[in-house]
Amino acid sequence: MRFVDLIARKRDGLSLTAAELQSIVAGVVDGTLPDYQVAAFLMAVYFRGMSPAELATWADSMLRSGIVLDLSDIPGIKVDKHSTGGVGDKISLILAPLVAAAGVPVPMISGRGLGHTGGTLDKLEAIPGFNTQLDIETFRRLVRELRCGLIGQTAEIAPADRKLYALRDVTATVECIPLIASSIMSKKLAEGIDALVLDVKFGSGAFMAQLPRARELAQTMVAIGEAAGRKTVALLTDMNQPLGAMIGNSLEVIESCDVLRGGGPADIRELTLALSAEMLVLGGVSATIADARATLVKLLDNGAAFAQFEKIVAAQGGDARALSDYSRLPVATQVVDVVAESDGVVHGFECAEVGRAAMLLGAGRATRDDIVDPGVGLQMHVRIGSHVRRGDLLARAWVSDRSKTDEAFATLRDAIVLGDGPAVAGPLVLERIDASSLAP
Amino acid sequence: MRFVDLIARKRDGLSLTAAELQSIVAGVVDGTLPDYQVAAFLMAVYFRGMSPAELATWADSMLRSGIVLDLSDIPGIKVDKHSTGGVGDKISLILAPLVAAAGVPVPMISGRGLGHTGGTLDKLEAIPGFNTQLDIETFRRLVRELRCGLIGQTAEIAPADRKLYALRDVTATVECIPLIASSIMSKKLAEGIDALVLDVKFGSGAFMAQLPRARELAQTMVAIGEAAGRKTVALLTDMNQPLGAMIGNSLEVIESCDVLRGGGPADIRELTLALSAEMLVLGGVSATIADARATLVKLLDNGAAFAQFEKIVAAQGGDARALSDYSRLPVATQVVDVVAESDGVVHGFECAEVGRAAMLLGAGRATRDDIVDPGVGLQMHVRIGSHVRRGDLLARAWVSDRSKTDEAFATLRDAIVLGDGPAVAGPLVLERIDASSLAP
Numbered sequence: 039m040r041f042v043d044l045i046a047r048k049r050d051g052l053s054l055t056a057a058e059l060q061s062i063v064a065g066v067v068d069g070t071l072p073d074y075q076v077a078a079f080l081m082a083v084y085f086r087g088m089s090p091a092e093l094a095t096w097a098d099s100m101l102r103s104g105i106v107l108d109l110s111d112i113p114g115i116k117v118d119k120h121s122t123g124g125v126g127d128k129i130s131l132i133l134a135p136l137v138a139a140a141g142v143p144v145p146m147i148s149g150r151g152l153g154h155t156g157g158t159l160d161k162l163e164a165i166p167g168f169n170t171q172l173d174i175e176t177f178r179r180l181v182r183e184l185r186c187g188l189i190g191q192t193a194e195i196a197p198a199d200r201k202l203y204a205l206r207d208v209t210a211t212v213e214c215i216p217l218i219a220s221s222i223m224s225k226k227l228a229e230g231i232d233a234l235v236l237d238v239k240f241g242s243g244a245f246m247a248q249l250p251r252a253r254e255l256a257q258t259m260v261a262i263g264e265a266a267g268r269k270t271v272a273l274l275t276d277m278n279q280p281l282g283a284m285i286g287n288s289l290e291v292i293e294s295c296d297v298l299r300g301g302g303p304a305d306i307r308e309l310t311l312a313l314s315a316e317m318l319v320l321g322g323v324s325a326t327i328a329d330a331r332a333t334l335v336k337l338l339d340n341g342a343a344f345a346q347f348e349k350i351v352a353a354q355g356g357d358a359r360a361l362s363d364y365s366r367l368p369v370a371t372q373v374v375d376v377v378a379e380s381d382g383v384v385h386g387f388e389c390a391e392v393g394r395a396a397m398l399l400g401a402g403r404a405t406r407d408d409i410v411d412p413g414v415g416l417q418m419h420v421r422i423g424s425h426v427r428r429g430d431l432l433a434r435a436w437v438s439d440r441s442k443t444d445e446a447f448a449t450l451r452d453a454i455v456l457g458d459g460p461a462v463a464g465p466l467v468l469e470r471i472d473a474s475s476l477a478p
Numbered sequence: 479m480r481f482v483d484l485i486a487r488k489r490d491g492l493s494l495t496a497a498e499l500q501s502i503v504a505g506v507v508d509g510t511l512p513d514y515q516v517a518a519f520l521m522a523v524y525f526r527g528m529s530p531a532e533l534a535t536w537a538d539s540m541l542r543s544g545i546v547l548d549l550s551d552i553p554g555i556k557v558d559k560h561s562t563g564g565v566g567d568k569i570s571l572i573l574a575p576l577v578a579a580a581g582v583p584v585p586m587i588s589g590r591g592l593g594h595t596g597g598t599l600d601k602l603e604a605i606p607g608f609n610t611q612l613d614i615e616t617f618r619r620l621v622r623e624l625r626c627g628l629i630g631q632t633a634e635i636a637p638a639d640r641k642l643y644a645l646r647d648v649t650a651t652v653e654c655i656p657l658i659a660s661s662i663m664s665k666k667l668a669e670g671i672d673a674l675v676l677d678v679k680f681g682s683g684a685f686m687a688q689l690p691r692a693r694e695l696a697q698t699m700v701a702i703g704e705a706a707g708r709k710t711v712a713l714l715t716d717m718n719q720p721l722g723a724m725i726g727n728s729l730e731v732i733e734s735c736d737v738l739r740g741g742g743p744a745d746i747r748e749l750t751l752a753l754s755a756e757m758l759v760l761g762g763v764s765a766t767i768a769d770a771r772a773t774l775v776k777l778l779d780n781g782a783a784f785a786q787f788e789k790i791v792a793a794q795g796g797d798a799r800a801l802s803d804y805s806r807l808p809v810a811t812q813v814v815d816v817v818a819e820s821d822g823v824v825h826g827f828e829c830a831e832v833g834r835a836a837m838l839l840g841a842g843r844a845t846r847d848d849i850v851d852p853g854v855g856l857q858m859h860v861r862i863g864s865h866v867r868r869g870d871l872l873a874r875a876w877v878s879d880r881s882k883t884d885e886a887f888a889t890l891r892d893a894i895v896l897g898d899g900p901a902v903a904g905p906l907v908l909e910r911i912d913a914s915s916l917a918p
Contacts, residue, residue, distance in 0.1 A: 042647075042648050042649065042650050043650075045649060045650035046650035049521070049524065049650050072513075072514075072648075073512075073513065073514035073517075074512075074513035074514045074516070074517035074645060074648070074649060075517070075648060075649055076514070077513075077514035077515065077517040077518040077521075077649075078517040078518065078520065078521045078649035078650060078651065080518065081489070081517075081518045081521035081522055081525075082521055082650070084489065085521075085525045205514060207482075208482050208512075208514070208515060209482065209485060209514060209515055209517075209518035210482050210483075210485035210486035210489050210518060210522070211518065
C-alpha cells in the first residue's frame, strides 16, 4: 500500500488498519515518509478524525517509538497527573509530594511553558539548584526512594510525537483533538505509570476554551488510556480565572509551599485535593474519595506533604531552605502596583490574556527559544465577584526588564472584565470522566 | 502574515485575499514555501474549496507564473478546445483542422495520456515525423499561416501548475474540483486564446464519473474563464462507452482521417460538430450554432478540413501521405480477435477499464515515464445496445509485445457489461454551460 493511498483513505473518512497506522508512525520516526505527505495526512486527520480503535493504535505506536519506562520493580501502583495547562496552575508542585507522602509513587515527567501557560519545569527550576534533567536511572531511584521524581521530557521518550508536533506546528494541525490526545497520552503512557489523572481545563485561560471541546478531549484521552490498560480519570476544571493569586515561577513556588504547609488560596488547595484524591484511590491507598481527602488534608495540615517536598527538592539538587526562606528564591526587586481605572464588579477574565501579561513581563515564553525570568510575575488581588473602585489594587507586579511593562499592564487591565451587579464564579471541578462515562 | 496562519484560515473555511493567494503561488514557484506547508494547504483546500473570487485569483496567479502567449497580432478571435479526457477521444485531431479551415485560429497546446485516457500529443506523434515540440515562435507562425498549431505543454507555461500537480499527485489532493479547474484553466489561459470550449466528460470512462461532479467542474472552469475575460462554453458529454471504434494512437489517427474526409463513426462526427460549432460562434465566423454546423458539415464533406490537416501535418514535419496511405503509419502486425464468451445485450461499459486494456497492450502509460507503442490498440465491434452471441467478435486487437495480452483481453471482456433486454445509450451531449448558467 502506497502512503498516498492511505492519505486518500483517511481523506475519504475510511479507517486505516493497525498495521497501516503503525507503518505511518514508523515512517515518521525513521524519516522514510516525506514531510509533505505526513502534512497532508495530518490535515486529513484534522477534518476526518480518528476512530477509537485507530487512536488506540496511533497512540500506542507513538509511545513505542521511543523508550518505555518499566517501573514494575518499584512497589506500588504508579500514578501521575497531567494538566492541559492554565494560568497560575502550580498544582503539580503540591500534588506530587502530597500524593507521594500518602504512599502512592508519582513518576512525573513534565513540560515547559509556552504562550500564556506556565510549565512545571520552569517553576521547579526557580528553586536554586533544582535539576530537572536527571537521567532515567536517577529518576527510577527517586521514585523508589521518595516515591516521586520530577523531571523533564527527554529526547528518548516518544520521538514520534516530537517530529509530529514540529510538523503540526507549521501546518495548522495543532488544534485537532485526536492529535492532541495522542500526543499527550503517548508521552504519559511511556512513563511506566499504572494509572493517570487528567486535569482538562476549559474556559478563557484553557487551551480548549469551550466546554464541549474540553469534554471531547477528556473523553478521547480517557479512551486512549483505558485502551492501553491504564485506569484513567479526567476532571473537567474551570480556567476562567487564574488559579490562586500568583503567576510567575518563584511566586508560584512560594504559593505552592504555602499550600503544602496547610495554608494558601482555597482554590489551589481544593483542586489539589480533588486531583490527589483520585490518585490515592487509583493508587490503592484509599478506598473512597472521601477517605482519600481526609488522608490528604491531614498530610497538608501536619506538615508531612511539605517535608516530602523538601526531601524531593534536596534529592534533585535544589536548595530546600528556599522553600521556607523565600529570600533565597530569585524574586525581582522592583514592585509595581496595577490599579483599577474605573469602578465595577469583576465579571470575568480574559484569562489567557492575564497569562500573556505575565509572559510579557518575562515569566513565560512567546517562542520555545525564549528564556524565562524566574523572578518576575503577578500577584492577582481580584477574583470573579470582587468589587473594585477606581484606584484599587488589581494586581502587584514583580518586574525586572521594564521595556514591556506598559504593554503587560495594559494587557492585564484589558483582561479584567468589569461589569455591574454581582458575579459568581462557576464550580472549580465541573465533571468527572472515567471509563464508565465513555460510549460503549 | 505567516503561511501557517493562511493554512489555518483556509482550514477554518475563511477566505484568503488576492494578495495572500498570489503570495502562495509565488512561494510555490520560487520554492520559498516548504512543500509540507503547501501540502497541508492543498488538503485544506480539498475540504474547504475556494470561492469564485479566490479561484479567479488563484488561476490567474498560476497562469502568470510563466510565460503568457500574446497572439493579439494574429488576426481573428483565437479559440481552443479542452477535453477532460476519455477513451477513444481523438476529437482534437479532427476539430483543430476543421475549425481552422472555417477561419477560426486554433492555438492548441495539448497533453499526453496517462492511465486509461489517451493524449492528443501521443496520437499526433503516431504520424511519422510529426513534431509536437516546436518553439513558441514556430507555433506563432503556424497559427498565423495555417490558423492552427498543435504542440505540447512547455516548461515555460504555468510552472506553478507543474509544481502543484507534482505535490497533489503524492498527497491525495488530485481529486479536488477547484484545484483541477485552476490547473486546466491556468494552462489554457496562458495560450493567448480569446475564448475556450470545454468538453467535460461524465460516465464510466471519465475523470469525473458522476454527472453532478462533472457539472460542478464545468461550472467552475467556465467561471474561471469568464473571470479572466475569456468567453468560455462547456459541453457535458457522455463517456460511458468509447468514442468511435478505435483506441490506440495510429488507429485513432486513421479514424480521425476518416471523419475529416466526411466519413467515420457517427458519434465522433457528431461530438466534433457540436464542439466545433461552439468555436465558430465564439470565433465570430458564424452567427448561430445552426449556421456553424452547416459550414462545418460542408468542410468535412468537401475535403477542405482534411486538406487543412494535411497542411498542418506537413508544416509540423509529419508525413502527410500517411493520412491517406495508412500503411505509412506504424501499425502492429499481429491482429487478435477478442470474442464473446456468452450471449447478451451490451448494457454498458466499464469504460475506464476498456482504456486500461488498451494501455496494457502498450497504447497508454501507467506512469509518466512509460513509453507508448503507437501501433497497438483496439477496434471495438460492439456498442451499448449491441446484441452479442457467444463467439461473436467484441473487439479486434493490434498487439506487439504479447506479455500482457491475456490480462488486457480479460480486462476488456470484464469491462463489457452484458444484460438481458434492450439497452440504449444516453445522449452524447447532455448539457451546455456558459456564463448565463452560473449563479449570479
